[in-house]
Structure formats: C-alpha cells, structure tokens
Amino acid sequence: MMMNLNNYIEENQKRILKTAEITELDELAFARISYLPFHKIKKQLDLTKQNFKLSEIAEAMKGLKTSDFAWPEDEKFIQKLGESPRFQNLKVGFFVRKNNKQLEKQFSAVTIQINFFTMYVSFFGTDGTLFGWKEDFNMSFLPEIPAQKEALEYLKNISRRYFYKNFYLGGHSKGGNLSIYSAIMAPDRLQKRILKVLNYDGPGLREELLSKDTGAIRVLPKIVSYIPEGSVIGRLLTHKEKVVVVKSQAKNLYQHDIYTWEIKDDHFCRAKNTKLSNTLNKTVDDFLASASPEELRFFVDGIFEVFEKSDVEEPVSLMRNWQKYAPKLMKNYRELSKERREKINEVWLLFGNSLVKNYFAENEILKKARQILGGKNA
Incomplete structure (x- = not known):
C-alpha cells in the first residue's frame, strides 16, 4: 500500500517532536496547515486574534463538511494532527486571509509555534479554482504579484512581534513561491533568522530577482524545492535552489496533490528526472525566455478569459471532462477579435517551437549516450 502524509502522522504520533529531528514530512505537514479552513470556524476559534492548539482546531473542524476543505484528504489530515501527541499541542495562530478577485489576489497564512525559539510561517497556495491558477500564471509576466507583497509584509510583522x-x-504551490519570495526580499537581519525555506511544487522566481543582489545569494543555500516527476506548476520560472524530484502515484496535473507523493519512513521517495520532465523543464524555460512580458500577459489574459466564458471553474475539471468543455472553448475562442486570436496564436507557436526543439534535442542526447555506451539501440 502506498504511504502518504496522513499515514506518516498516524504512524509517528508517539515520537516527540524535537527541533533537531524535524523531518521532511514534518515540514510538509506544517506547510499544509495553511490550507485548513480556519475562516469556517471563526465563531468557535478566532485564529486572527489568538493562538490555539491543533487538538482544539481539530475538534472545532469536526463540525465542517468535506466540501469545506480545499482537498478531501485535508479533513483526515487535521483530525490525525489533533489526535497525535507529536503535533496536537502545537499552537497555530496569526491567521490572515485576503481574497480580491478584481485585484487577482489570493493570500492566506498562519504561523505554527514549534517551540519557544522556533516558528513555522505557512503560506497558503492555490485552491484549485480558475481564479487561483490565474494568479500563478500572472507570475510569468508581473515583477510582483499582490500575494507576494502581502507575504513579505506578513513575515516582517511576525518577525517584529517575535x-x-x-x-x-x-508552502505548497503558490505558497512555496511566496516562501521563497519573502525570504529573498526580507531585510538582511531577518534573513539571518530564517532557518530553512520549503517550496512544494511551487513556481520559482523571475530571473531578475535571482540575478541581482536582492538577498538571493544569502538565502539560496537555505531553500529546498520538492517537485513530482511530472510537475507543471513547479517548473514555472527560474529555480536556482536545490530541487528534489519525488515519486507520485498520480499522473499529469494530478501529481500536484501532495497526498499522492510517495513516502518511506520519514522522507519522500526520490525519483529521477525522466525524459518527459527534462523536456518539459527546458521547454518552459525556453518559452518564457523567448516571449516578452507583454506577450505573456496578452496570452494568459486571453486564455483565462476563454476558460471563464466557458464556465471552467477548475482546471482539473477541464482535464476530466474535456469533451464536455471543448465545444464551448472553441466557440468562445472564435468570438475573440481576429487581432487577439492572432497574438495568442503567435505565443502558442513560440511554445510549440520550444517543445519541438527540446523534444528532438533530448532524443539526440539519448542517441549519442547510447552510441558512447555501445547500447543496442545506438
């Protein structure tokens, strides 16, 4: 049977949590806590004003419906945390949630008090809605998205208080990006207090933030990004930090779900970069380098407008029922002005060129490697 994060919490509940022994999966659990629907229990426990134990939070969330949680597994996740002596007495607080569809801003965060001297700042990522995914793709052309600005201010406020x-x-998804961004943009004195930065299948940063002295040099050694083999979101933008590829039981976009990531004991099962993942990585890099910010903005805005007019609420639902959505998508795409369609098609062509170039380059590398090694297929 495949083990996942919830299995880890259950099997390790009797191990006392010590700072020196925080595992990869403890770190993932802390990142996932920001996805819990704290706003749904505000009448019982107001985490914007007070800290509460995970056991108290779990009890309050027993009255919620499965649909109140971002993902179904999150419902089990909080109950297992609340039952586990390893986690149940940890306090969570300073919950912030700011959503503004007009500004294309979706931000939420909480802090977990690991011990007297150590806290985990957990940033919420993408909720699976079209609105949430649009914000992820906005990173490809905007120097700073609203959620990144909020994340940096949140970190500064917490650091002053403590x-x-x-x-x-x-954080997971966009939350991982917010973790990296706030760490790199933080003042020098605050950066020295950052022990580690964890990014779970979240986008990297724009090249200019990493190439200039924006604090990246001081923080990069502390950053670790975990991505599944077929990652899409986690391959967006530039990654100069350590990247660990993990195994997933899912396929395609479904690998974004951290509950599909394979674990063994207290760590992730490592995977090798596949031919597909290498091709995807190089294709995305080349594509983003070849398209201007203006072209990317035009492309992203146009595609998501078509999605919205076609009643696509979640990208995953589009994958599951593409036959249902295809007629609407084609109709709404054709209703765009000729000029807009031509500009969008130009960007699609850039992506296609990058894909073809890297696909054949990857095959050529493999062919040469087989020739050198004297393989059968040389």
Whole structure:
C-alpha cells in the first residue's frame, strides 16, 4: 500500500517532536496547515486574534463538511494532527486571509509555534479554482504579484512581534513561491533568522530577482524545492535552489496533490528526472525566455478569459471532462477579435517551437549516450 502524509502522522504520533529531528514530512505537514479552513470556524476559534492548539482546531473542524476543505484528504489530515501527541499541542495562530478577485489576489497564512525559539510561517497556495491558477500564471509576466507583497509584509510583522524567534518558511504551490519570495526580499537581519525555506511544487522566481543582489545569494543555500516527476506548476520560472524530484502515484496535473507523493519512513521517495520532465523543464524555460512580458500577459489574459466564458471553474475539471468543455472553448475562442486570436496564436507557436526543439534535442542526447555506451539501440 502506498504511504502518504496522513499515514506518516498516524504512524509517528508517539515520537516527540524535537527541533533537531524535524523531518521532511514534518515540514510538509506544517506547510499544509495553511490550507485548513480556519475562516469556517471563526465563531468557535478566532485564529486572527489568538493562538490555539491543533487538538482544539481539530475538534472545532469536526463540525465542517468535506466540501469545506480545499482537498478531501485535508479533513483526515487535521483530525490525525489533533489526535497525535507529536503535533496536537502545537499552537497555530496569526491567521490572515485576503481574497480580491478584481485585484487577482489570493493570500492566506498562519504561523505554527514549534517551540519557544522556533516558528513555522505557512503560506497558503492555490485552491484549485480558475481564479487561483490565474494568479500563478500572472507570475510569468508581473515583477510582483499582490500575494507576494502581502507575504513579505506578513513575515516582517511576525518577525517584529517575535523578535527572539527563528523561522521556517514553507508552502505548497503558490505558497512555496511566496516562501521563497519573502525570504529573498526580507531585510538582511531577518534573513539571518530564517532557518530553512520549503517550496512544494511551487513556481520559482523571475530571473531578475535571482540575478541581482536582492538577498538571493544569502538565502539560496537555505531553500529546498520538492517537485513530482511530472510537475507543471513547479517548473514555472527560474529555480536556482536545490530541487528534489519525488515519486507520485498520480499522473499529469494530478501529481500536484501532495497526498499522492510517495513516502518511506520519514522522507519522500526520490525519483529521477525522466525524459518527459527534462523536456518539459527546458521547454518552459525556453518559452518564457523567448516571449516578452507583454506577450505573456496578452496570452494568459486571453486564455483565462476563454476558460471563464466557458464556465471552467477548475482546471482539473477541464482535464476530466474535456469533451464536455471543448465545444464551448472553441466557440468562445472564435468570438475573440481576429487581432487577439492572432497574438495568442503567435505565443502558442513560440511554445510549440520550444517543445519541438527540446523534444528532438533530448532524443539526440539519448542517441549519442547510447552510441558512447555501445547500447543496442545506438
């Protein structure tokens, strides 16, 4: 049977949590806590004003419906945390949630007090809605998205309040990007208090943020990104930090679900970069380098407008029922002005050129490697 994060929490509940022994999966659990629907239990426990134990939060969330959670597995996740002596007494607080569809801003964060001297700042990522995914893709052309600005301010506020504490920063999807961004943009004195930055299948950063002295040089050694083999979101933009590829039981976009990531004991099962993942990585890099910010903005806005007019609420639902959506998508795409269609097609052509170039380059590399090694297929 495949083991996942919830199995880890259940099997390790009797192990006392010590700072020196925080595992990869503890770090993932802390990152996932920001996805819990704290706003749904505000009448019982107001985490914007007070800290509460995970056991108290779990009890309050027993009254919620499965549909109240971002993902179904999150419902089991909080109950297992609440039952586990390893986690149940950890306090969570300073919950912030700011959503503004007009500004294309979706931001939420909480802090977990690991011990007297250590906190984990957990950033919420993408909720699976079209609105959430649009914000992810906006990173490809905007120098700073609203959620990144909020993340940096949140970290600064927490660090001032807890001037004696050190910090882990972590998040899944866009939350991982917010962790990296806030760490790199933080003042030097605050950067010294950051112990580690965890990014779980989240986009990297724009090249200019990593090439200039924006604090990246000081923080990069502390950053670790985990991505599944077939990652899409986690391959967006530039990654200069350590990247660990993990195994997933899912396929395609479904690998974005951290509950599909394979684990063994207290760590992720490592995977090798596949031919497909190498091709995807190089294709995305080349594509983003060849398209201007203006072209990318035009492309992303146009495609997501077509999705919205076609009643696509979640990208995953489009994958599952593409036959249902195809007629609407084609109709709404054709209703765009000729000029807009031509500009969007130009960007599609750039992506196609990058894909073809890297696909054949990858095959040529494999062919030469087989020739050198004297393989059968040389």
